[in-house]
Amino acid sequence: MNQKFQYVLHLADNALILGHRLSEWCGHGPVLEQDMAMTNIALDLVGQSRSLYQYAAKLEGKGKTEDDLAYLRDAFDYRNALLVELPNEDFAYTVVRQFLFDVYNYFNYKALTESTDQHLVDIAVKSLKEVTYHLKWSSEWMIRLGDGTDVSHEKIQTALNDYWEYSGELYTPNALEKDLAAQGIAPDLTKIQPLWEERVDLILEQATLQKPSNTWMQSGGKEGVHTEYLGLILTELQYLQRAYPGAEW
Amino acid sequence: MVAQQSHTEIWELLEQVPDPEVPVISILDLGVVRDVQMLDNNIPEITITPTYTGCPAMDMIEVNIRAVLQEAGYQTVQIKTVLSPAWTSDWLTDSAKQKLKEYGIAPPVGKSSDKSVLFAEDRNIPCPQCDSTNTEVISHFGSTACKALHKCNDCLEPFDYFKCH
Incomplete structure (x- = not known):
């Protein structure tokens, strides 16, 4: 039970932190339509995190709510992958981060619709519809920027090179994910990896982008070992509850 | 009773x-x-x-x-x-689709079971103002989560499209 709680938290934290990152673009997008696209995707992700936190709270069985889990945990309790906490930098970095995550998220939710846990299946079926739009958006922007002008090509290639080492954590299972995959609860990430590679290769080719050659990958987020960025995100995200504990409105 | x-x-x-x-x-x-x-x-x-x-x-x-x-x-x-x-947008009633159109929002075209959302050409959604199918997508994400933003190339009006979902 506790294992499943940790796993659902991992999914929820991925969604919340990336949703928060994207929401930082609100009012700052390069054009109005893309400002709206990023905030819409943020809204979907925060909505998904809410469904997942509600379920996690139920699994934990300590009478907590989704808000307790989002607002009252410190960085080392968070189980999101490192990629989603990385800064927005410029639009190219944001698109790359989104694309690398969306490919994983799409195939992971697709596999999660076959989980032996009915509640996760319900959340996955619902989320997959939304995530499909996200993947389409980020794939199109990879292609548009990569196969665009010299400047846009160079910017997105640089972003891809910089964030690439954070992609491996998404499809590399830790002990928890291996256990839950064996029980049929979580997707088998070793089967997600080839799907991820295939889709990423396809889009990079269309985008005329070079796949980075480095194979060493960062990890730690799923174990609660984060970059300094997560703490900074939480100081903002949890500001109200830290300043006024228990505040409600 | x-x-x-x-x-x-x-x-x-x-x-x-x-x-x-x-x-x-x-x-x-x-x-x-x-x-x-x-x-x-x-x-x-x-x-x-x-x-x-x-x-x-x-x-x-x-x-x-x-x-x-x-x-x-x-x-x-x-x-x-x-x-x-x-x-799913398939649950919108026919009368709802008619009301949406009259309100200026293009109702969903086709069934959600259609997987064309991923990498297929975008369908030409009829303009709710002039019914022209000479329209294009401006953004897949519109004013609310359930809508996309399109534009009519004939009457030049932008319009919301209620996404197939």
């Missing part, structure tokens, strides 16, 4: 609850009301489902349902939110 009457009455009352973001259609037209049960003591239990998981209108829909039912004398109302089966 009384329960049966109440049951029918509840459905009729729910028809009066508008969608907060597209007020020309009711929450029944939208297909978010999945079930109505009468519990003991004539307490209605309404089951609703979100269109999108992050849909901020869900809380408003709950408030509006309570308001309409309390007005009709149901002091206690239970509202249950379910995720499954997942909402």
